[in-house]
Amino acid sequence: MAALKDIKRKITAVQKTRQITRAMNMVAASRFKAAQTRMENFRPYAAKFMEVLNSLALRVDSESHPLLAVREPKRIRVISMTSDRGLCGGFNNNLIKATERFIREKTREGREVELIPIGRKGRDFFRKKAKIINARPDVFGKFDMSLAVLISGDVIPPFVNEEYDELYLLYNEFVNVAVQRPTVARLFPLPAIGRKEKGEPENLLDSIYEPSAQALLEKLLPMYVHVLIYRALVDTSAGENGARMAAMDNATRNCEDLIQNLTLKYNKVRQSAITAELMDIVGGTEALAKG
Amino acid sequence: MARELTLEIVTPEKIAFTGVVEEVTIPGTEGEFGVLKGHASLLSSVDIGKLSYTKDHKKTYYAVTTGYAEVSASKVTVLVETAERSDLIDPERAKRALERAEEKIKKLPKQDMEFEKARLALMRAVIRINVAGKS
Numbered sequence: 001m002a003a004l005k006d007i008k009r010k011i012t013a014v015q016k017t018r019q020i021t022r023a024m025n026m027v028a029a030s031r032f033k034a035a036q037t038r039m040e041n042f043r044p045y046a047a048k049f050m051e052v053l054n055s056l057a058l059r060v061d062s063e064s065h066p067l068l069a070v071r072e073p074k075r076i077r078v079i080s081m082t083s084d085r086g087l088c089g090g091f092n093n094n095l096i097k098a099t100e101r102f103i104r105e106k107t108r109e110g111r112e113v114e115l116i117p118i119g120r121k122g123r124d125f126f127r128k129k130a131k132i133i134n135a136r137p138d139v140f141g142k143f144d145m146s147l148a149v150l151i152s153g154d155v156i157p158p159f160v161n162e163e164y165d166e167l168y169l170l171y172n173e174f175v176n177v178a179v180q181r182p183t184v185a186r187l188f189p190l191p192a193i194g195r196k197e198k199g200e201p202e203n204l205l206d207s208i209y210e211p212s213a214q215a216l217l218e219k220l221l222p223m224y225v226h227v228l229i230y231r232a233l234v235d236t237s238a239g240e241n242g243a244r245m246a247a248m249d250n251a252t253r254n255c256e257d258l259i260q261n262l263t264l265k266y267n268k269v270r271q272s273a274i275t276a277e278l279m280d281i282v283g284g285t286e287a288l289a290k291g
Numbered sequence: 292m293a294r295e296l297t298l299e300i301v302t303p304e305k306i307a308f309t310g311v312v313e314e315v316t317i318p319g320t321e322g323e324f325g326v327l328k329g330h331a332s333l334l335s336s337v338d339i340g341k342l343s344y345t346k347d348h349k350k351t352y353y354a355v356t357t358g359y360a361e362v363s364a365s366k367v368t369v370l371v372e373t374a375e376r377s378d379l380i381d382p383e384r385a386k387r388a389l390e391r392a393e394e395k396i397k398k399l400p401k402q403d404m405e406f407e408k409a410r411l412a413l414m415r416a417v418i419r420i421n422v423a424g425k426s
Contacts, residue, residue: 041305048301048370052334052361145303145372153408207332207362210321219320219336220359226372230303 007266011259018255025248032241039234046227053220060213066160067221070189075112075164078102081171081232082122083240084140089247091172091180091240092121098182099170103130140237148230156222159188171232172239178246180239187228296328298344300369307374312344315367317360326362333362337371339414341422352377354422356415380423389416
């Protein structure tokens, strides 16, 4: 029979774990809220930006820009965004698996693949499994647009200099708190923008462009890359905390179940100990009376 | 003719400012330009620089980085990656950033990619210090 003391100790231990998971859940919830606000604040910027970019792309022959150059994809690079911390369910695992699958596929097609991990978990996992360049671990604690600019600075010049031919971005798209979907998007060459979008002539038609529309587009394209990367960063940070919230909520509930079962067991053991003791006493007195 | 001019400064972090103003001065890539109500529609790229608007005869300054400005007769939309209002800039921090950038530029060769980054950082710091002095 398990000693009462052992069970009691176990209950206390689980209670302490529950306290931790509950606290982590609450921290994740507040971080999630911040990330969500950030996502909402970013939306008008992204929408406005796309609007202008599209209308500009309609007016300009955009084929010639180096970021749109299509080459035979011999060497490709993959940005893989994971979180810095664990304990967030399958969040990182799913993305790492997706990244592995993607790399395997591309390697089988005879491409040379280099990996750019953003976030510590991905970097740690792929450290010995893939060719890593420009890793950026520990970035999600506090980040803003300048991080996206930094990452773009890592990837744009080598692409323009034809050091590699294609760039893909893998990240967890934020669907809602419970669902984050690993997504693959091609960054370079940039997918054609604004082509044949309901061809309605817009009021921008006769505006003045400063500098020329062509030059303006060339200025905006790198910014477009910033927007795409920033969106992925924001999605990752919101998704990470959403996933952690769910995972920790689950863990707290499991702790409660465990505590309940253990308490039940504790009471049973205690009761049977009392019964056994009583039997002893009764047996003893009866023996004395007979004697 | 439009009766008033609305200015909107949008950054990825937040909408930094919206409101009716009398005049806006924007640091365009081709040079600084001012906008009053009824301006011809214009699309210009914006460079790291000093943006200001006048409202109730009072000037407010912002340090902005790259983006663009879309101007129509009654509305100016400025989309930039960062915008800091002058009274929110910490001049001490800006000065330190300036020193760091200068330090880097001295050490690096001109062709280096880091050099370009440091040069941009330097420009940003200069603008910040410049803007921080005004209110």
